[in-house]
Amino acid sequence: MARVTLDTLRKEFDRGTIVAVDDIDLEIEDGEFVTVVGPSGCGKTTTLRMVAGLEEPTSGAVRFDDEDVTDMHAKERPVAMVFQNYALYPHKTVLGNMEFGLKMSTDMTAEERRERVTEMAEMMGIADLLDDKPDELSGGQKQRVALGRAIAREPEVFLFDEPLSNLDAKLRTEMRAEIQKLQKEFGVTAMYVTHDQEEAMTMGDRLAILNDGELQQVGKPTEVYENPVNEFVAGFIGSPSMNFIDVEVETDGSSATIRSDDAGLAFELSDEYVTGHELKNAPYTLGIRPENIRIVEHPTGDETLASTVEVVEPIGSDNYVHLTVNEDFLARSTPDVLPEAGDEVGVVFEEADIHLFDAETGEDVFLTEEEIAAAVA
Amino acid sequence: MARVTLDTLRKEFDRGTIVAVDDIDLEIEDGEFVTVVGPSGCGKTTTLRMVAGLEEPTSGAVRFDDEDVTDMHAKERPVAMVFQNYALYPHKTVLGNMEFGLKMSTDMTAEERRERVTEMAEMMGIADLLDDKPDELSGGQKQRVALGRAIAREPEVFLFDEPLSNLDAKLRTEMRAEIQKLQKEFGVTAMYVTHDQEEAMTMGDRLAILNDGELQQVGKPTEVYENPVNEFVAGFIGSPSMNFIDVEVETDGSSATIRSDDAGLAFELSDEYVTGHELKNAPYTLGIRPENIRIVEHPTGDETLASTVEVVEPIGSDNYVHLTVNEDFLARSTPDVLPEAGDEVGVVFEEADIHLFDAETGEDVFLTEEEIAAAVA
Amino acid sequence: MSALQSALALISAKLIAFVTAPKRFVVSLRRTVYDLRTGRRTPWDVSKSVLMTLFGLAMVLLLLFPLFWIFTASLAEGTRLFNTSGIFPDPSTYNLGAYRWVVFESDFFFVDGDWGYPQLVLGGGSGLVSFRWVGTETGPGALFNSLYLVSVTIVAGFAMIVPAAYAFSRRSFVGRKRILYGYVLFTQIGAGLSIATLVALYSLFSSYGLTNNLFILGLFYAAGAIPFNTWLLKTYMDNIPISYEEAAMVDGASFLDTIREIIIPLTKPGLAVVLIFVWLAGWNEFIIAQTLLSPENYPLSVELYNLATEGRFSTPWTRFAAFANLFALPVAIVYFAAQRSVEDGLSFGGMEG
Amino acid sequence: MARLRAAVPFSNRDWGLLLVIPGVILFSSFMLYPIVYLFYISLTDATFAGSVIGGGADLIGLDNYVQLLSDSQFWTSMTTTWLFVAVSLVIKVFLAVGIALLLNHARVFGKRYMRAAVIVPLGFPGIFTITVWRGMFSDARFGVFNTILGRYNGVMSSLSAPEILLFDVPIGFLSGRWEAFFAYVTTEVWLAYPFMVIIIVSALQDVPRELHEAAMVDGAGFLERFRTVTLPAIRRPVLFASILTGATAFQQFLIPWVFNQGGPARQNELIIVYGYREAISFNEFGLSAAILIVAIAVIGLFMYAAVRYGGLAEGVGDE
Amino acid sequence: ISTGGDGGDGSDGSDESDGSDGSDGSGGSDESDDSDDSAGVDDPGTATLWTDLSDGEDEAMSTYVDQFESETGHTINKEEPGGELDQQLETAIPSGEGPDSWVWAHDWVGRFAVREDPPFLYDASDDIDSLDAFTETAQQAVQYDGAVHGLPFASETVALFYNEDMVDEPPETLDDMVSVMDEYHNPENGEYGLSYPVTDPYFVSGFIQAYGGDIFDEENLEVTLDSDECKQGMDALETLFDYVPADPGYESQIVAFADGAAPFAINGPWEIANLSGEIDNLGVTTLPTVDGNNPRSYSGIQTFYFSAMLSDADQSTIDATTGLAEWYTTNEDIVETNAAEQGYIPVLTSVVEDGDLSSDVQAFAQQVDHGVPIPTHPDMNDVWDPLTNALTNVFNGDEESDAALDSAAETIRENQ
Ligand SMILES: Nc1ncnc2c1ncn2[C@@H]1O[C@H](COP(=O)(O)OP(=O)(O)OP(=O)(O)O)[C@@H](O)[C@H]1O
Ligand SMILES: Nc1ncnc2c1ncn2[C@@H]1O[C@H](COP(=O)(O)OP(=O)(O)OP(=O)(O)O)[C@@H](O)[C@H]1O
Ligand SMILES: [Mg+2]
Numbered sequence A, B: 001m002a003r004v005t006l007d008t009l010r011k012e013f014d015r016g017t018i019v020a021v022d023d024i025d026l027e028i029e030d031g032e033f034v035t036v037v038g039p040s041g042c043g044k045t046t047t048l049r050m051v052a053g054l055e056e057p058t059s060g061a062v063r064f065d066d067e068d069v070t071d072m073h074a075k076e077r078p079v080a081m082v083f084q085n086y087a088l089y090p091h092k093t094v095l096g097n098m099e100f101g102l103k104m105s106t107d108m109t110a111e112e113r114r115e116r117v118t119e120m121a122e123m124m125g126i127a128d129l130l131d132d133k134p135d136e137l138s139g140g141q142k143q144r145v146a147l148g149r150a151i152a153r154e155p156e157v158f159l160f161d162e163p164l165s166n167l168d169a170k171l172r173t174e175m176r177a178e179i180q181k182l183q184k185e186f187g188v189t190a191m192y193v194t195h196d197q198e199e200a201m202t203m204g205d206r207l208a209i210l211n212d213g214e215l216q217q218v219g220k221p222t223e224v225y226e227n228p229v230n231e232f233v234a235g236f237i238g239s240p241s242m243n244f245i246d247v248e249v250e251t252d253g254s255s256a257t258i259r260s261d262d263a264g265l266a267f268e269l270s271d272e273y274v275t276g277h278e279l280k281n282a283p284y285t286l287g288i289r290p291e292n293i294r295i296v297e298h299p300t301g302d303e304t305l306a307s308t309v310e311v312v313e314p315i316g317s318d319n320y321v322h323l324t325v326n327e328d329f330l331a332r333s334t335p336d337v338l339p340e341a342g343d344e345v346g347v348v349f350e351e352a353d354i355h356l357f358d359a360e361t362g363e364d365v366f367l368t369e370e371e372i373a374a375a376v377a
Numbered sequence C: 001m002s003a004l005q006s007a008l009a010l011i012s013a014k015l016i017a018f019v020t021a022p023k024r025f026v027v028s029l030r031r032t033v034y035d036l037r038t039g040r041r042t043p044w045d046v047s048k049s050v051l052m053t054l055f056g057l058a059m060v061l062l063l064l065f066p067l068f069w070i071f072t073a074s075l076a077e078g079t080r081l082f083n084t085s086g087i088f089p090d091p092s093t094y095n096l097g098a099y100r101w102v103v104f105e106s107d108f109f110f111v112d113g114d115w116g117y118p119q120l121v122l123g124g125g126s127g128l129v130s131f132r133w134v135g136t137e138t139g140p141g142a143l144f145n146s147l148y149l150v151s152v153t154i155v156a157g158f159a160m161i162v163p164a165a166y167a168f169s170r171r172s173f174v175g176r177k178r179i180l181y182g183y184v185l186f187t188q189i190g191a192g193l194s195i196a197t198l199v200a201l202y203s204l205f206s207s208y209g210l211t212n213n214l215f216i217l218g219l220f221y222a223a224g225a226i227p228f229n230t231w232l233l234k235t236y237m238d239n240i241p242i243s244y245e246e247a248a249m250v251d252g253a254s255f256l257d258t259i260r261e262i263i264i265p266l267t268k269p270g271l272a273v274v275l276i277f278v279w280l281a282g283w284n285e286f287i288i289a290q291t292l293l294s295p296e297n298y299p300l301s302v303e304l305y306n307l308a309t310e311g312r313f314s315t316p317w318t319r320f321a322a323f324a325n326l327f328a329l330p331v332a333i334v335y336f337a338a339q340r341s342v343e344d345g346l347s348f349g350g351m352e353g
Numbered sequence D: 001m002a003r004l005r006a007a008v009p010f011s012n013r014d015w016g017l018l019l020v021i022p023g024v025i026l027f028s029s030f031m032l033y034p035i036v037y038l039f040y041i042s043l044t045d046a047t048f049a050g051s052v053i054g055g056g057a058d059l060i061g062l063d064n065y066v067q068l069l070s071d072s073q074f075w076t077s078m079t080t081t082w083l084f085v086a087v088s089l090v091i092k093v094f095l096a097v098g099i100a101l102l103l104n105h106a107r108v109f110g111k112r113y114m115r116a117a118v119i120v121p122l123g124f125p126g127i128f129t130i131t132v133w134r135g136m137f138s139d140a141r142f143g144v145f146n147t148i149l150g151r152y153n154g155v156m157s158s159l160s161a162p163e164i165l166l167f168d169v170p171i172g173f174l175s176g177r178w179e180a181f182f183a184y185v186t187t188e189v190w191l192a193y194p195f196m197v198i199i200i201v202s203a204l205q206d207v208p209r210e211l212h213e214a215a216m217v218d219g220a221g222f223l224e225r226f227r228t229v230t231l232p233a234i235r236r237p238v239l240f241a242s243i244l245t246g247a248t249a250f251q252q253f254l255i256p257w258v259f260n261q262g263g264p265a266r267q268n269e270l271i272i273v274y275g276y277r278e279a280i281s282f283n284e285f286g287l288s289a290a291i292l293i294v295a296i297a298v299i300g301l302f303m304y305a306a307v308r309y310g311g312l313a314e315g316v317g318d319e
Numbered sequence E: 001i002s003t004g005g006d007g008g009d010g011s012d013g014s015d016e017s018d019g020s021d022g023s024d025g026s027g028g029s030d031e032s033d034d035s036d037d038s039a040g041v042d043d044p045g046t047a048t049l050w051t052d053l054s055d056g057e058d059e060a061m062s063t064y065v066d067q068f069e070s071e072t073g074h075t076i077n078k079e080e081p082g083g084e085l086d087q088q089l090e091t092a093i094p095s096g097e098g099p100d101s102w103v104w105a106h107d108w109v110g111r112f113a114v115r116e117d118p119p120f121l122y123d124a125s126d127d128i129d130s131l132d133a134f135t136e137t138a139q140q141a142v143q144y145d146g147a148v149h150g151l152p153f154a155s156e157t158v159a160l161f162y163n164e165d166m167v168d169e170p171p172e173t174l175d176d177m178v179s180v181m182d183e184y185h186n187p188e189n190g191e192y193g194l195s196y197p198v199t200d201p202y203f204v205s206g207f208i209q210a211y212g213g214d215i216f217d218e219e220n221l222e223v224t225l226d227s228d229e230c231k232q233g234m235d236a237l238e239t240l241f242d243y244v245p246a247d248p249g250y251e252s253q254i255v256a257f258a259d260g261a262a263p264f265a266i267n268g269p270w271e272i273a274n275l276s277g278e279i280d281n282l283g284v285t286t287l288p289t290v291d292g293n294n295p296r297s298y299s300g301i302q303t304f305y306f307s308a309m310l311s312d313a314d315q316s317t318i319d320a321t322t323g324l325a326e327w328y329t330t331n332e333d334i335v336e337t338n339a340a341e342q343g344y345i346p347v348l349t350s351v352v353e354d355g356d357l358s359s360d361v362q363a364f365a366q367q368v369d370h371g372v373p374i375p376t377h378p379d380m381n382d383v384w385d386p387l388t389n390a391l392t393n394v395f396n397g398d399e400e401s402d403a404a405l406d407s408a409a410e411t412i413r414e415n416q
């Protein structure tokens, strides 16, 4: 119900020695669901807290629609937040927890509040729990109550700080669907912080990736997955993560070969790739996702490269084949491909699937300037 | 270094009202790595604690090699345990933590202990931390110290109680490898409790599945994945988990049809299946794994069944396609299969991939008696 | 011994921190000025902090006023508490006479302030080595009685309280609930009991010939301190995860090892609080001590009380105040230094369930 | 084997009891026995301490209790004592919560030192501090409080403030019933606040910051946050500290005794003072014992109620 | 405390009578007669003496005890139990751990003499033969029901102190005094007319009894506090109420005089030492007359008590105890020195009649003459509290003086 704009938002701690959030620009459309991911300590929580008004930005602004709310106190912002550990008021019943926001920010009578909360609770399947205290609830129920509390106020912006990280896998999947459903139903703008790959990929309309306080890329999950703008994003998104090989490019302008002597790799790029991008004779990092690697159990010598199987982890639906190409080189294959450890195998990948990152800047050289520019808009 | 045998091990709590562990028989070979999984409260921790000597069995015995250790006090058993919350002594330094076991159970001098611990710490990459207190460490470092502490004593049996559940995904993968490496290196017998699918599948030489205190199946991960003995195991192992459809079997002895009117399913079994197993005209549950389902975007009517797409979750490497066959019916497809929500699609699966469970006992009717018997040996 | 050392180390660390506080104050003052100048903080923001701090300071001063007042009284001349011309005695008359009196004339350290020093005697007394006081004709004074008394109380108290608290927190046994319930009931009955049961106590003690016995009196104080402190320590121990002990057990530690290496160190703040409370139980009580003991065994608390009632109708105030200040000084310092431990140890947050 | 063990009432599981027993014995012999003895005295016609110790007292049944219940002084004393407990408790709670909040506030610089300073009074012996307070409350114009009030009057009247804001010095803090009562209460509050402050501060520090933030996001202002987050979090510890200090206040002896022996004219005799005076001044030892037994019974009931309904012993139960 | 055991190890109790059991009843009495020339006795005994004296008094007492010990060979354990001496005795004597003797004013004689089960006092009439040496009042004070329970050595009462710098001439009558007080009394400026702990019956008894009424009529064992005479006396006392600092507590009162903020104080000889240090020109005189009547203030007779511990003690202990008492109370040197240094008012007839006493002591002695000893009858014990309450009420203006005395008298009678 509100467009949220972060305008060169910055937060420093300890008199500037720690830059938790480094001039972030981000626009979240009305009703959009944006997930924010990044490694621990990258500033996700801090960003969220600035939007909620719990932390004062060092510089920059937060706008809801066109109103600048940077100096507005948390209690006046039309936001609701779901905390990692739920932060339910331990002495209040579920009803009390859920109606608290209404009590504080509306003029509803107790009657009306109760009605609204009951309705909400029924929707979320926790109507039976209204008179229980939080410590009588299971993790999933607590999570639902926290959600219900946040929704009950009908906020314009929804903030989530790793709300599912304390739940077990099964419950997590369930709650994920629930949150998405609710968000769509109410059409609330949402910002969702997580460090869980899968959540990040599946839940958001768009995905924002932070590292070291800086925004790396923003985009649709599949876009980000397919076209990571830099090595960091490429390595961070996707599980198991992308394999990287240090390579040299040899080019004479019309043809180019990617070469890694350690890995025994010599990959000739097609003209299309050579002409479309500016390649230099320089070190690069080649990236290839595990699922884009095909294992040839009986190598004929035509494969992209040859390698030895280190270990095979069958996870049922797939097999993870660890190869000796370099440390942590992993191919994901179907369960029927089951080489033994020590086997010599062939490794094949397609030109279309490879990523090439500048060894210095880490940027993907196959992307155009515009694509890169668009990635953080 | 020791074979661990659990002999009809049983543990009751609260004067028999709670049977936490229900007559479990399990043999873990010398140097073997067995993972124990099961839903919360199924008795995993209790079993482990009985092996460690922290809980006294109600009946049954625990043997290390051929020695009955059931009445032996924990401090005398040659076991080391890694706790879920690490249980690092908060008042001792990392060094103090790691040498504690040596101090208690050997006659080594402080000098020797320090040497041994330093060596250990170097191996685990925590040599710099030896003088820090636990609360100065990050989660991963704590985990390493806990591991180091356990290893330093050179135990014969290693026990892990969900040691990685407090770590984030990335770290979890790393530590997983580390634990496996160490266990192999030292050749210690290990019992590893987890409720994480992936850990269970990838880490163990064998996998033991518990439910309600009872041992359901023991076997190699892939075996268990492919041939779950019953509906519980089938549903529990695998992520996303197996889809189940309530079906009726119509058979006349020579041919058999699996039919579900709700799902619009009518699946004719081939002779091979009909003759090999005893099928009755009765309700069964059909199981099919998400990755064994093929989505036909433009159905021709020849598919196993027709359905509507509910939602599509792209997770990068794959797409999860939710179908309306019944609640939570999920197909996993490659990223290029990308139907829209609401599309009518065809669903195909192979006879070889389906599982048929007795509606009452839950047992897989396609398995032979011997296979079932072997599963819990 | 090591406990004593670490306690001393703690106290000295605190005192150093306290002494260096002004420096830190100046640093933060400078920072504030800098922040103000560069506009990092608004004047309103700073003045809010200053006002709150001043308010806090005023509150503290107000609360400590009685102690300050009596401290000035201890520096005054003469013996009177009041003077008709104002609240505080004339500062020009301040002197340390009263303290001199306490040290060199009262029975505080040595009887009649006749100082001596201990000398080891080989082969004397019952053991191989004993010691006696040399250089004093009258012998050691009330301080030594107090210390002896408090040592007995602390040793006996800890011997009873710590194991019991552990058992209550970690073990289940017959009657556990009942006894604990009883202890909680009795936590507060002890306080006023001493006066109520004074005579009963006296006849009890005297019928066993136990009057005028510092050791027995020390035990008595320990007994009084048991319910509350056992309960306190039990509550504290409840908040220590049991997995530490299990880890130690798996590490091969015996029960005693576990207690020594794990339980005791982890319970330190709780033990510190219990130590202070048990100490105070023996240190401050005077009514029973006075009834049961003969003058040569009087501890400081009784001497203090006697000083208060020394005059036929009035108290020699300057001496009384000086005596009391010296008497309470160690405890006050310990309190001041152990503030963090006391706060931790008295945390009943774990009761929240 | 296991079954056998379960059948024996005292199994080796119960060795924890051995750790508890010594304390119980020591406590009972020094604390319970005297109470029983006191009860015995209350059934005799003992007149002075010597007649108890020397054995010159005869059993007279419950006469002392009958006499007690018909003594108007007993009821005055009981009422005054409860009033004293209640009033001082209310003030203690407000004061201690206030101090704790202030000395835990982010904006207060050096709050650690202030907190350390504020609990120092706990270390001073009661007889000393109470005697000092007695001095401060002197009725005389040159008593500390009267002097302060006099100066305040001076300042106020120089500002030509209305009469109503002035005090009628000297106030007879110890000579009027309610003035003396007020003096008792003030002193009791001063004696008890440090303990409460520590406990409340510990509780405040355990309040998760998220709760405050959740309330903020929910739109709650300072007061509402205090009401919904802070207050519930410190409710239990405050209750706990209240029960403990309340029970101590009920047994307060030194304050009234040192101030004016429960005066003026026996109007403020708290229950223990009453019992003590019956024994000491009136040589009614049996009666005195009866009074004290009643006092112990009352405080016992109070503690029982606290344990029972205040959940004081929560966590006592088996896990 | 001058002779403690060797502190520190408090494990062994105090050893009581360890004198060898020699010939008892060997007439220690004749020896005590001429103690000055006997250097030691054949059978030295050990006795315990409890005191509760102020610093200066205590020092003097210790010196004399030492002197006695060296002269006779007896051992005296002089102890200072502190706190309330009577409370200490209440518990110590019944349990057999009390002292053989103690020093206190005579007003406990009756209270303790009537104790039977167990007894508290020892009748020393057979061991003492010097009783006649004391003034009549003093002799009466130490006896109860014909038994001699102690020996007196000084009397004390309250008299009028005045600051000679403020008062030209000591007032003879109450009216004189009032007019001087009027001159100075101005509490707003911190000046007062009088320092006088006016709610303490001991201090005010003189005025209440000035018209001849007795607070307690010892002959008829009756409380006559509500007699007309007492009420008249009370009225006189009430006029003084207006001139004292508002806090009737002893310390608040005395400070006004000590600081030079009041011209008069009514107090006892024990303050002479302190006050003469604080007031340059200190004068003492008898209490002013009221309507021509001399206030009949209660006087206390300082007494060596003989405790019931002596009943079961060795003769040598009895000898040591009574010996010390007789020696101390009948030695003219001691009595005169004490009079000069401690302000003790002699009760030894020989000194009273022709002693050479200082003017201060003379004034107190005169006041003692006008006064009456505190009644020793145990019923007197019930008088103090109600009377204190009555005085407090009147002083605070909560009650009329007549009504206060009436109700006090009634309370006392009820309690008896
Ligand atoms: N109050 C604070 N004072 C000082 N530094 C802080 C504060 N809060 C956060 N930081 C620092 O700011 C950086 C960003 O922290 P933030 O909590 O936003 O990370 P995060 O991305 O949420 O991490 P996580 O995934 O672990 O929750 C970290 O380096 C952290 O140490
Ligand atoms: N000390 C105990 N007293 C009573 N019941 C207990 C006790 N310990 C465990 N139980 C019960 O025994 C059952 C098994 O518990 P256990 O802790 O072994 O489960 P788990 O498989 O480790 O579960 P989780 O995955 O949650 O750790 C549970 O129902 C539990 O409630
Ligand atoms: Mg965070």
Ligand SMILES: [Mg+2]
Binding pocket: B044, B045, B046
């Ligand atoms: Mg578990």
